[in-house]
Amino acid sequence: MTSKTDQEAPKTEKHGFQAEVSRLLHMMVHSVYSDREIFLRELISNASDACDKVRYEAQTNKALLEEDSDFAITVRADKVARTLSVSDNGIGMNRDDLMSHLGTIARSGTSAFMEQLSGDKKQDMNLIGQFGVGFYSVFMVADKVTVTSRRAGEEQAWSWVSDGLGEYEIAEAAKAGRGTDIVLHLKEDAGEFLEPHRLQTIIKTYSDHIAIPINLVTEGEEGETSEKVNEGTALWVRPKSEISEDQYKEFYHHVAHAFDEPWLTLHYRAEGMIEYTVLMFVPTQQPMDLFDPARRPRTKLYVKRVFITDDCEDLVPGYLRFMRGIVDSEDLPLNISREMLQNNPVMNKIRKAVTNKILSELEKKATKEPEAYAEFWQNFGPVLKEGIYEDFERRDQLLKLARFESTGAEGLTSLADYVSRMKEGQETIYYITGDSPQRVRRSPQLEGFKSKGIEVLLLSDPVDDFWLQMVPEFDGKKLQSVTRGSADLEDKNKEGDEAEAKPETPEMDALIGALKANLGEVVKDIRPSKRLTDSAVCLVADEGDMDMHLQKILQAHNKLDAMSARVLEINPDHDLIKTMAAIATGDGSVDKLKDASLLLLDQALIMEGEAPKDPVAFAQRLAGIMKLGLK
């Protein structure tokens, strides 16, 4: 196939941007962002990634390099034409690539991000700062952009042109070497991006860590000059002492496509049996794709400075998928394929060591800076807890790192802290699980524990119900849900003992009989409660059954056909229950107590956040009883 010649005018196709892109572009064109200069960082970052990609592909297909293996990025300012261009000899893009990469946003988390946009310019730009708009940021400074690109290994080049206003054009083009040229026609107010000093400063500030030379070409009095602006070596091979915090931060932005500050920077070289360098970061904010079901780790693998893949499941476990950064191995072969990485013994060793190192660094932070650690935990605790479930080997270590809300402490608490506060004679660590921190805090099942000063951990992440299955005890103390089984609160203190020693009265027995007759099979059992002080009733799971909240989660995911029948507990000290008990010993009590029995059960269901079994009947009964009460 030959390129189109000048005589034969290339056919131009017009395409509309994907709706999400149009929205972003609209914001870019009318941007009020103060850091417009970041567009250059984005272009250089993409150019560097493109070089990494072709270098990797060339490991198995040398022809792709076309005799041109000196990678470079060129930034060229042309004051006469008022254009700024960024060129690379990376992987390049063909027609389909241009359409999918520069016409849509395929990144996961995009729709979640779009939903957060409010229409308020300032707020939205702030969000965009966190999400990163990559290439599209060029429309903050340019009113027309031309991309000319030729994919490595293909002969036909393509051009992509747009003014950022809803459409772009694609046409066949001519280009000698592989790679991409991006030409920005700068807006009236963007002349600063033609000034050599300004460009130098921007490149130094944001892109010094880029491992490929960045050449700045400018028109001077003595004609065109070209100057290498950046260091041009991979940041992670430089000694720590020579890297500033800002340089780490910029590298983090580049490698993670993130725009927050790193919460933790981990940079070290492992030497010995296997050698590798790690430069990894814990973000300050939750990345958009954190709860993607795919749970893809985002750490990049390099071999001897050559990028291999950013889709490497084997570098860190899924529960550390919030980590960003690179591992550069000295031992793996350069031509290793992504498939060969799976179950590779070197990879397994690296994964093990890196995982241990990350956890031990987190431990240090947790001890030395508990407040900062609490912020980390709010963001990534729910993910790290997946490890308690799935990483048997490190379960104890992860349990020590875990923090919880609790009825016994302000802020977050650890299991060890809970144990240190346990009352004399208390052998059990109590917890409750539920949908939200507010809801669990107000659960009726906590009342007795609160009144006796027994601490209960408040757990409200969906993952909690799962790891709890794997952890019967901590530090020799059993973990027990307060919504399951009978609450043996008696032996926690003397006062309690006396209170619980009260014999069950014939009235209470009669009431339980009447309730059983009215509720039938709907409940598994009815018994006087030792865990209620204020509420009249509550539901609990029977000793041998699954915890109620876990049943609900499983049912919501179609993993459980039906919930098992629950135990209804009644509070013998509650006025309503006492009144009902007095009626229960009389004639025809079952009928007399019918509506009240059904209402009691519905109340208990509502407190569990569930709907009454028959909402209409519930409303009618309630109306009847209200009418009586108001008379």
Ligand SMILES: Nc1ncnc2c1ncn2[C@@H]1O[C@H](COP(=O)(O)OP(=O)(O)OP(=O)(O)O)[C@@H](O)[C@H]1O
């Ligand atoms: N110079 C280039 N060479 C080859 N492909 C490129 C180049 N610039 C962009 N691309 C392609 O376009 C895609 C979109 O780029 P864009 O900068 O919008 O997003 P990104 O780099 O994937 O993520 P981010 O928005 O976080 O920067 C890239 O993933 C890449 O596939």
